[in-house]
Amino acid sequence: MADIDNLVDMGFEREKAAYALKKSNGDLGSAVDWLGENSDKSLEDLKAAEEAPADPKPGEQAQSLQCDDCGKLFKSVAQAEFHASKSGHENFSESTVEIKPLTEEEKKQRLEEMKARLADKRATQAEQEKIDRKKNEQIRMKATKESQDAKEALEKKERLKEAAEKKREKKAEEDAKKRVLAKLEADKQERKRKADIEKAARAGQAPPPPVAEPSGPTSSGPTTSKPASAYTETRLALQTPSGRVTKTFPVETTLFEVAHAMEQDGVQVNTFNTTFPKKTFDRTDFGMTLKEAGFVPSAALIIK
Structure with a gap:
């Protein structure tokens, strides 16, 4: 299977995988490293930001570049720059050591290593996403509970208001009933007083004394008539x-x-x-x- 197909099977876009292999001069391991480092960048952005590698000087016999900080060899300037960006190493020199291409077995082993690293990275991302989802759910549940508490508090307030209103209406109805009964009793007493006066007049007797006004909250007031106003x-x-x-x-x-x-x-x-x-x-x-x-x-x- 071609290296590009292996990269596609690992989940990378074909065009970006081909670009990575080209940039790493066909080195599968470096291509995977480069793809992992630039996973959040589009191919267009990477191409736009790429600087053309410097042309080799006439008579150069160097077969590779070596990192003086760690001793690692690289086939191209692009690979060395990529290594520098990842490791922070700054000291490089030319080397006459030729980097042999990977054998099929080495490629397979490197590919498995890259797949394992990519799987670990995805597992870490999945775990972080799980943690984020749990936090978001906790936030949502807290907001829901606060909303429910506010709703219950409002409903309780409405019930208390309704109960107070019913109590007020009942008190007003009772007071009105008392006033009506007091008025009826006053009218009854007034009618009786007038009847007694008429009866005494027919019998030639002195009129009876006026009835004393009842006291207390049910009093209907004086027995004498009042103007309508x-x-x-x-x-x-x-x-x-x-x-x-x-x-x-x-x-x-x-x-x-x-x-x-x-x-x-x-x-x-x-x-x-x-x-x-x-x-x-x-x-x-x-x-x-x-x-x-x-x-x-x-x-x-x-x-x-």
């Missing part, structure tokens, strides 16, 4: 097709918002109707607030 909330008794419900809204709530709240409960609203005075509020009126519609402090509405 003094109320901030209004209580609506809403008659729906499925029954009667009572809701409390701020006086600035629009009829549209009331309709939307009822639709959230499954009740479709087209109009609000009052019986006394008899009046209908359709969707063209839904921009009015409860205060503007005269539904303060309370009102009974029929939903259709």
Whole structure:
């Protein structure tokens, strides 16, 4: 098998292998060394950077060049320069010793040595790549864990926020319910007081004393009536097709918002109707607030 085929079998490009053999004057070992040294350079770059070897002087009888630092012989200036670049040796002299070409057995032995060196080099590179892949995987896993931790922290924050919001809504609902019950009780007491006054008047008796105002957080305030402008909330008794419900809204709530709240409960609203005075509020009126519609402090509405 030709030397160039051996180099190709070792994994080198054919054109680069041919160039290496030419540069090393056919010495297989030097060609392999040169290819290994210049494995990261393209053939075009190597050709562009090559300097033409000096022509031999007339009458020269030298058969080889010898490295005075290590005693190694070389067939050509190119081989000597290559040796100098690898070893750092600087002292060379001409020699009359002729370098005999390698025998087929020597070539085979040199080739096996070169294959072994190349295999060791590739094994070292493969091991380094394995180490690099492991480091990259560790970096990726660390980044993934940090991302997962950040995601879990955000989800926990959202859950806490949602729980706090539900707690706030529940507290607001309970407070609203207490206010409605207090208002109903106050209305009941007011109606009873008026009935007692009328009863005493019919019997020619003195009117009963006013009922003392209840104390505490559920107090509905004085029993005397207040102007509509003094109320901030209004209580609506809403008659729906499925029954009667009572809701409390701020006086600035629009009829549209009331309709939307009822639709959230499954009740479709087209109009609000009052019986006394008899009046209908359709969707063209839904921009009015409860205060503007005269539904303060309370009102009974029929939903259709």
